[in-house]
Amino acid sequence: MKVLVKDQIINSADANVSISDRGYQFGDGIYEVIRVLNGKLFTEKEHMDRFYSSAEKMDLVMPYDREKLTTLIYDLIKANNVVDGHVYFQLTRGVQEPRNHAFPDNVEAVLTGHTKIYKRDLAMLEEGVSTVTADDVRWLRCDIKTLNLIGNCMAKTKAAKVGAEEAILHRDGLVTECSASTLLIVKDGVVKTHPLTNLVLPGITRMVIMDAIADANIPVKEEAFMLDELFQADEAILASTGHDATPIIEIDGKPVGNGKRGPITAEIQRRYDLRIEQECGKA
Ligand SMILES: Cc1ncc(COP(=O)(O)O)c(C=O)c1O
Known part of the structure; x- marks a missing residue:
């Protein structure tokens, strides 16, 4: 399976994240799950709106603009041949050492994502x-x-x-x-x-x-x-x-x-x- 790490689509076996990532330490991040049907993202705009709104509410700086993020998500779906299923993606505040509760400045947020294949359960x-x-x-x-x-x-x-x-x-x-x-x-x-x-x-x-x-x-x-x-x-x-x-x-x-x-x-x-x-x- 291919996964998304930052702006790269790679084999899941090659993916790794730092133990100092604030997502891992504090659950400091946001996520979205979008349904894929017939290879298309259902309610893509609404999910993207909410992702950016969650980021704003958490003072998270989005590393990519909407167009780039959407392209990455579609690239991931295609890489895994997802026709029906979903795509999960998350953004953590990034790596901070030493651990400190307060939000750091100048840390790059980390985007990751994966997909799952399944049909609608009629x-x-x-x-x-x-x-x-x-x-x-x-x-x-x-x-x-x-x-x-x-x-x-x-x-x-x-x-x-x-x-x-x-x-x-x-x-x-x-x-x-x-x-x-x-x-x-x-x-x-x-x-x-x-x-x-x-x-x-x-x-x-x-x-x-x-x-x-x-x-x-x-x-x-x-x-x-x-x-x-x-x-x-x-x-x-x-x-x-x-x-x-x-x-x-x-x-x-x-x-x-x-x-x-x-x-x-x-x-x-x-x-x-x-x-x-x-x-x-x-x-
Ligand atoms: C707590 C909670 N409420 C509602 C929803 C439904 O949200 P959506 O319809 O955007 O999937 C979710 C989805 O994950 C959820 O976690």
Whole structure:
């Protein structure tokens, strides 16, 4: 497999990073995951916008302009013959010796990236997934797509231990999002999701779904809600680059609605697929 290190595409066996890289020492960096469909980047502009916005929020200096970064990402996809899958790339603040918490001056940020090949999971999109609830123990800048994901990892592990796909996070009962995805619920025909505050990541899949909801004239409220409202939902959706709009059919062992994909979820998925087709062509 080929990987990206700085502005070079090299064999993964030849890639190495310094143990003094701040990404390794502090999780001091940012990342993106972009879906590749038919060899094209889906929602490329939106992901690039968020990458540059994360960098700005962290005072990270981007070593390449957008055009160069996009070229490097496409070169990596081509080098690994990715038709369907995703590309992951991250930027750390770079190497600093001796270790010091304060951000250094004049250190070059380090870009790395790799790819993964997989097809859309059509069975999962129809049958849905089970989830568990977990305390949201993360920090208060969840709007930044930082490498610091230990709170997310702890929650996802709780889910994995019982064979669930995702963990739905809450702060003292107030539902935020999932460990690696956005959460939306539907009650009496109205979609609800947490507003874009510091407590959630501005998900790109969420953005595509919100466009679909607007086009379909489905009522939507960007409002926080409590766990009891979650358990009374007719439908629930897990939204992320890797999951698209996946139905949640079970939470903590209890069925959501009738335990099957609901009509609003199906309509959102139909429109989501159209958007994919517009940007990347037919599967
Ligand atoms: C915490 C969190 N929320 C939401 C998302 C969904 O974001 P996107 O739709 O851009 O993949 C992710 C994706 O990794 C995430 O880690």
